[in-house]
Amino acid sequence: MSQSVESERPDRGGMTPIVQNTARIVASFAAVFGVYIAMTGHISPGGGFAGGVILAATGVLIVLAFGSRYTARIVSEPLCHAADAAGAMGFLVIALLGFVAGGFFVNFIARISPGEVGHLFSGGIIPWANLAILIKVGAALAGVFLALAAFRRVGIREEL
Amino acid sequence: MGTAIYLLAFSVLLVGLYAVVAKKNVIKVIVGVCVLDYAVNLLLVLVGYRSGGKAPILTPGEPVADFAAGAVDPLPQAMVLTSIVIGLGVTALMIAMALRLYEKFGTFDLNDIRRLRG
């Protein structure tokens, strides 16, 4: 079916084609699971932090299966940095928008229409804040794993 | 029973502290900081436990007064939730530093690194 991805072993290498094809399928489900846990954080256990770490674990799976050089072409480091900053800025913007209803971090959507407990669009700013935290934590941890994986083993004891 | 649980959790904290203070290998120090993290999170969640309590998640249609009287304390859980992810960030930072140490000195042993001094 599909061949194994071009990867230099042993330093930047991925794994055998069986692992790569399984990782392709599993990573899609795992990413959707992470977003689901983050977005329904106000109804059932989970929340933005758990969802973000699950997304980062999906990134770890891709790096382990395909090698860091191949993954860096798709999920490059500037993309991770930009998403990290965007998540943090989004969280700050949500907090500042609370001034509409009186103060910093006021739940202005819940003041207007709180919604019923158990619906997806209840909870005011909580689903949006969960989304911002999901992007931020997922991009940050995936980016740091990519940076650690791309760290090449340069010659040791250079000064001696 | 409560005293035994608290003392065991405190012992895990002491094991982590011992690893940070008295071990000569960088990896053991990192592992010690991780164990310290787990022990502190465990102690915080233990303080907020109610005997026979349920998780603090309100299902639609449940009367609020019964829920408030039977639920576990949610405040330590909220604080520990972010602490767990911060622990992962700090572990990643320490591993980056250990990688740089290995790249520069070729060993994980703190005695040798102190003698070489770059």
Place this chain on the structure above:
Amino acid sequence: MGIEYLILILIGFMLVSALIAVEARDLLSCVICVGAAGFALSVIDLLLGAPDLAITQVVVEIVALVLLIRMIVRRDDTSVQTPRDTLRTGLVLLAGGVMLAAAFFAMGHVVKGSMPPFGQPLLAAPAGAAVGPGVAADYLQRSAGETGAGNVVMAILLDYRGYDTLGEATVIFASIVGAYAILRSVARGRRKEEMPT
């Protein structure tokens, strides 16, 4: 009461696994034992009525395990060679014993009323109790009506104490940027002088 026995056994398992992790000679076994301690902590969280923490702890443990194993597996120096330093170990054990005794006294066995007994949280006492209503009891009662969220932990994190969450996001950001800064100087500076392997 059965749950409390189970919690006791699991904390004992966590203690034994932490001890093995700290004292093992081989670095790979050390790291795997830390993984076992993390998983035990996740099950303890579930038994203590904190399902959010259980989910987060499992996934954080897996990512930390992958990071640690990746660091150890490709290096040459993977076993601890130095002989044991008995004086330092003895001193640390003595200090640990003193701290444990101090914690035992703090539980309320000598000095009365220091810590609340296990199973009766201080801040979540209902309105009519002897201690007085606490902040957490307020949150439990008000959160469904005011915020409309069913998960009280999320409501506390992102609505009542949202400013703390902003601070936590800043701390995560700072540690990740620190890791980037440490790792970047190798990729940029050494690329020109890298020796062909």
